[in-house]
Amino acid sequence: MSETKIETTVHGMMAEFTTVDSLLSACRRIRDAGYTKTDAYTPFPVHGIDKALGIKPTALPWICLIAGATGTCIALAMQIWMNSIDYKYIISGKPYLSLPAFIPVAFELTILLASFGAFFGMWALNGLPKFSNPMFTDPRFDRATDDRFFLYVDASDERYDANGVRNLLADTGSDYINEVVEDDSPKEVPKPVFLIWGLSVAASLVPLICILTMRVTNSSKPRFHIFFDMDFSPSKDAQQVTSLFADNRAMRSDVPGTVARGQMEESLDMLTGIDVEALTLSDPPRVERLVRAYMQADDEAKAEEKEAIEAEEKVAGEAAEAAPASVMDTTPWVAKNPLTVDAELLAQGQQQFAIYCSVCHGMDGYGNGLVNQRAQSINAPTWVPPASMHQETLYADKYPDGKLFSTISNGIRKMPGYAGQIKLKDRWAIVAYVRALQKSQNASLDLVPESEKAAVESAVAEVKAELKRQAEAAEKAAAARKQAQQ
Numbered sequence: 001m002s003e004t005k006i007e008t009t010v011h012g013m014m015a016e017f018t019t020v021d022s023l024l025s026a027c028r029r030i031r032d033a034g035y036t037k038t039d040a041y042t043p044f045p046v047h048g049i050d051k052a053l054g055i056k057p058t059a060l061p062w063i064c065l066i067a068g069a070t071g072t073c074i075a076l077a078m079q080i081w082m083n084s085i086d087y088k089y090i091i092s093g094k095p096y097l098s099l100p101a102f103i104p105v106a107f108e109l110t111i112l113l114a115s116f117g118a119f120f121g122m123w124a125l126n127g128l129p130k131f132s133n134p135m136f137t138d139p140r141f142d143r144a145t146d147d148r149f150f151l152y153v154d155a156s157d158e159r160y161d162a163n164g165v166r167n168l169l170a171d172t173g174s175d176y177i178n179e180v181v182e183d184d185s186p187k188e189v190p191k192p193v194f195l196i197w198g199l200s201v202a203a204s205l206v207p208l209i210c211i212l213t214m215r216v217t218n219s220s221k222p223r224f225h226i227f228f229d230m231d232f233s234p235s236k237d238a239q240q241v242t243s244l245f246a247d248n249r250a251m252r253s254d255v256p257g258t259v260a261r262g263q264m265e266e267s268l269d270m271l272t273g274i275d276v277e278a279l280t281l282s283d284p285p286r287v288e289r290l291v292r293a294y295m296q297a298d299d300e301a302k303a304e305e306k307e308a309i310e311a312e313e314k315v316a317g318e319a320a321e322a323a324p325a326s327v328m329d330t331t332p333w334v335a336k337n338p339l340t341v342d343a344e345l346l347a348q349g350q351q352q353f354a355i356y357c358s359v360c361h362g363m364d365g366y367g368n369g370l371v372n373q374r375a376q377s378i379n380a381p382t383w384v385p386p387a388s389m390h391q392e393t394l395y396a397d398k399y400p401d402g403k404l405f406s407t408i409s410n411g412i413r414k415m416p417g418y419a420g421q422i423k424l425k426d427r428w429a430i431v432a433y434v435r436a437l438q439k440s441q442n443a444s445l446d447l448v449p450e451s452e453k454a455a456v457e458s459a460v461a462e463v464k465a466e467l468k469r470q471a472e473a474a475e476k477a478a479a480a481r482k483q484a485q486q
């Protein structure tokens with residue numbers, strides 16, 4: 001620090017008063033003299049002091065209002081964007097853009113930003129944070145919190161002139177007037193502050209270092225559990241064992257007879273593929289079992305029904321081997337798809353067939369899907385080739401839609417059932433598609449509408465010509481090979 005005394009900065013002029021009235025009248029004088037950068041310090045709030053000093057109403061309410069309105073807009077825009085535009089998601093059945101649902105968040109953000117506006121706006125308007133006020137340099141100013149009133153005129157005021165202000169204040173009856181100068185205490189931050197700061201930073205790193213070392217080292221001690229009940233929750237994961245239930249399974253199956261909402265809207269015919277009315281005449285106990293199996297979701301009855309179908313299949317299979325013409329199947333299957341067969345249903349069926357059936361039966365239904373190709377290539381000993389959909393025994397007249405549906409649902413001989421994987425309506429859609437697939441391989445030109453005939457005929461001719469060309473090329477190549485060998 002230099003030895004020569006630096007010219008001290010003058011901040012302004014202060015005057016001390018002993019009563020509220022003398023302060024107020026001094027304020028009015030100063031205000032009327034045209035000073036604006038003034039302030040008063042009192043031990044308690046004095047009514048009318050801002051008017052006496054000519055202080056304009058604060059802009060804080062406006063800051064507060066703008067901040068609050070910003071909050072409302074941000075919250076609404078955010079929710080409208082998220083819920084109604086970017087990620088449409090129905091919550092509690094409300095519309096995507098549901099103003100009442102957006103109000104709580106909008107309200108909260110309004111309050112939050114308005115309070116921030118009020119808090120930080122007050123700081124900004126008051127020039128805070130300020131660690132010291134030059135007024136504190138005068139020991140007499142301490143009585144501002146006790147029994148004295150102070151008036152201060154800032155030196156940055158346009159009209160400020162040290163002598164003029166001093167005279168004016170003396171005129172108002174103040175007995176103590178003093179120039180407010182810059183605090184002459186050292187400006188540097190004391191060394192211990194740095195020390196404490198450094199120590200706190202170092203200490204705050206200790207937990208982080210502990211965690212990092214634990215991540216890279218091993219310990220034979222048991223883990224330290226802060227939240228014991230969370231680490232050792234009695235809840236179970238899927239497929240776990242528990243002693244709580246007699247069957248030791250943590251996963252519980254449905255209570256028998258439980259029917260989920262939306263189930264059971266279909267008729268028993270549609271659920272089973274069997275003409276139940278006809279069955280009532282011939283086999284009432286089986287109808288009863290079907291009701292138990294499908295309407296009451298009784299797994300035992302379902303298993304019994306599956307066995308019965310298998311037994312019948314076996315009899316029919318043996319009979320067919322003995323005398324193919326007399327294939328016996330006594331179940332009155334539903335003859336026609338209960339769903340309306342249209343382009344949409346066929347497209348749905350095609351998609352489902354491609355997903356579930358084509359792996360074995362092939363996209364074209366001839367029975368040479370990828371699984372079959374693989375099984376043949378490794379000579380899988382127990383492999384039974386999937387049936388071709390294009391054999392006459394599977395045509396609608398011999399193999400009714402209901403039976404095809406039952407085959408898909410329950411499986412048949414070596415083929416597994418798909419009721420658990422394919423939805424009811426999708427299974428019927430597959431039935432419709434299989435019918436279309438069969439027709440596609442066995443169609444005559446009579447089925448083609450008059451207007452399309454010419455196009456189909458020329459396409460067929462093209463394919464025939466192409467096949468002929470290929471056959472000729474193959475013949476030529478074979479002949480050439482023969483000649484080369486000779």
Ligand code: HEC
Binds near residue numbers: 360404
């Ligand atoms: C895992 C391979 C596989 C899948 C997938 C598969 N099947 Fe089969 N399917 C077979 C086999 C194997 C047979 C022959 C069973 C036998 O004769 O033992 C067969 C037979 C059939 C039969 C003839 C039944 C009879 O009475 O002769 C039909 C119809 C049939 N499947 C339709 C379908 C449909 C529709 C799908 C799609 C939902 C499908 N399959 C999915 C393997 C499969």
